[in-house]
Amino acid sequence: MFKKVLIANRGEIALRVIRACREMGIPNAAVYSNADRQSLHVLLADEAYFVGPPPSRESYLNVENLMKAIKKSGADAVHPGYGFLSENADFARLLKENGITFVGPSPESIELMGDKVQARKTMMDAGVPTVPGSKGAVTDLEELTRVVNEIGYPVIIKAAAGGGGKGMRIVKRPEDLELSYNAAKSEAMNYFSNDVVYVERFIQNPKHIEIQVFGDNHGNAVHLFERECSIQRRHQKLIEESPSIAVPEEVRRRMGEVAVTATKAIGYSGAGTFEFIFDNETKEFFFMEMNTRLQVEHPVTEMVTGYDLVKEQLNVAAGKKLSFKQEDITQNGHAIEVRVCAEDPETYLPSPGKIERCRHPQGPFIRVDSYAYPQYEVPIYYDPMVAKLIAWGKTRQDAIDRLQRALAEFTLSGIKTNIVLLRSILEQEKFIDGTYTTQFLEKDFKNRRDLFHFVDDRAFLIAAAIEAHNDLKNRSVEKMTDKSRWKDFGRIGALR
Numbered sequence: 001m002f003k004k005v006l007i008a009n010r011g012e013i014a015l016r017v018i019r020a021c022r023e024m025g026i027p028n029a030a031v032y033s034n035a036d037r038q039s040l041h042v043l044l045a046d047e048a049y050f051v052g053p054p055p056s057r058e059s060y061l062n063v064e065n066l067m068k069a070i071k072k073s074g075a076d077a078v079h080p081g082y083g084f085l086s087e088n089a090d091f092a093r094l095l096k097e098n099g100i101t102f103v104g105p106s107p108e109s110i111e112l113m114g115d116k117v118q119a120r121k122t123m124m125d126a127g128v129p130t131v132p133g134s135k136g137a138v139t140d141l142e143e144l145t146r147v148v149n150e151i152g153y154p155v156i157i158k159a160a161a162g163g164g165g166k167g168m169r170i171v172k173r174p175e176d177l178e179l180s181y182n183a184a185k186s187e188a189m190n191y192f193s194n195d196v197v198y199v200e201r202f203i204q205n206p207k208h209i210e211i212q213v214f215g216d217n218h219g220n221a222v223h224l225f226e227r228e229c230s231i232q233r234r235h236q237k238l239i240e241e242s243p244s245i246a247v248p249e250e251v252r253r254r255m256g257e258v259a260v261t262a263t264k265a266i267g268y269s270g271a272g273t274f275e276f277i278f279d280n281e282t283k284e285f286f287f288m289e290m291n292t293r294l295q296v297e298h299p300v301t302e303m304v305t306g307y308d309l310v311k312e313q314l315n316v317a318a319g320k321k322l323s324f325k326q327e328d329i330t331q332n333g334h335a336i337e338v339r340v341c342a343e344d345p346e347t348y349l350p351s352p353g354k355i356e357r358c359r360h361p362q363g364p365f366i367r368v369d370s371y372a373y374p375q376y377e378v379p380i381y382y383d384p385m386v387a388k389l390i391a392w393g394k395t396r397q398d399a400i401d402r403l404q405r406a407l408a409e410f411t412l413s414g415i416k417t418n419i420v421l422l423r424s425i426l427e428q429e430k431f432i433d434g435t436y437t438t439q440f441l442e443k444d445f446k447n448r449r450d451l452f453h454f455v456d457d458r459a460f461l462i463a464a465a466i467e468a469h470n471d472l473k474n475r476s477v478e479k480m481t482d483k484s485r486w487k488d489f490g491r492i493g494a495l496r
Helices: 011-024 040-044 063-073 089-097 107-114 116-125 141-151 174-192 249-265 298-305 309-317 396-409 419-426 440-444 457-474 483-495
Strands: 005-007 028-033 047-052 077-079 155-163 166-171 197-201 207-215 221-233 236-242 270-278 285-291 334-341 357-359 366-370 385-393 411-413
Touching: 005 011, 005 063, 011 028, 011 040, 011 309, 011 366, 011 385, 028 040, 028 063, 047 063, 063 089, 077 309, 089 107, 107 116, 116 155, 116 197, 116 249, 116 285, 141 155, 141 174, 141 197, 155 174, 166 174, 174 197, 207 249, 207 309, 221 249, 221 298, 221 440, 236 298, 236 419, 249 270, 249 285, 270 309, 298 309, 298 334, 298 366, 298 385, 334 396, 334 419, 385 396, 396 419
Parallel strands: 005 028, 005 077, 028 047
Antiparallel strands: 155 166, 155 197, 207 221, 207 270, 221 236, 236 334, 270 285, 334 385, 357 411, 366 385
């Protein structure tokens, strides 16, 4: 096993890896920017090394500074988490050249699946269902027009090096094709320094289903079933669950088999995720992309399968075989994860600032992956997610009910959060019956406006204290335990 693992990331994912290392008896080291000096991952790591100013490009994306930290720490392995350099083939290759293990797939696998056009070709050759569209890049408007006329409108133009919804344009009419093509290329160049694009048929109101896969360096590969990630805003996931209520058992089996076939076809090692567009009407599924890293939503899979994916990553990277076979893996119960973000729940704009009060929910079958604590300053420079709340239940309804209870207990004051938005989504009819799609927030969501009227913690506590004092003078102690009063207290607290 490794002498020391350096985590080239921040926040809750850095904490997740630190904890796995500690349970495995592996010394660990964190890195931090100026903005993260007081971050929880820095406080809990065995060691921590400064890597630069707050902007990501000067710290967490600064390969030169990271290499200095790696060498100074004496780490012989680097876990990249997700985001930042986790899918950077050049970084993985540089580590390899310096005798340091990258806890992830090979640079070649990252490059192959990171180029969306090449990945699409590879999956076609492997027999994986793909959305009708161009087999490769479209190089000019004439070629684009020809392909679109073949597959029909609406279509979606995508950046080959894209992600996070950047470099994408949906086109519904021929007269919008040229403008959208130029806009997609321009945005792709701005974000990825690569203006190559391709085109696919746009499946309206699809579901987003992904399959967790794992491979090792001994030719073994398995899947750990699916996660549904259709609740999204601005192409960013917000709620994930497993299993998906929409996927029939036979389709679930075929999706898993296809994902394993594709994993073996590219000689993949480590944790990865195949993302599929799922047509809820026809129950067809089509390859969208592969993420060659651990996913934000990996706790959902851990909760229903019982396997620790981060420990498995470390073991596989150290050269061990997978600790489980396909027949060992089953789905047990239902798990749902929500992403708690420091953002305005109506506009989705980030809301950085100092957390005044922080209380994480507790109770049976509740998991919180968070780096939030009282008086912590949420920086403006990074992703606004501050916590992931995961609930498990024997049934989907059990998980929903438990999650609602936990969200009602979750207190983060001093900043705006999306907690009330999440609670509102969980009670929507289309979420409860499982018919929601990736267009849910734009088309079907009926916001609970009453939940957006916050009650300030201090004002609430003062009012409660005054009321309690008056009641002591006018009512018996027995009356103070009246169930309706506690119900009101819980209701107001949940709106806080």
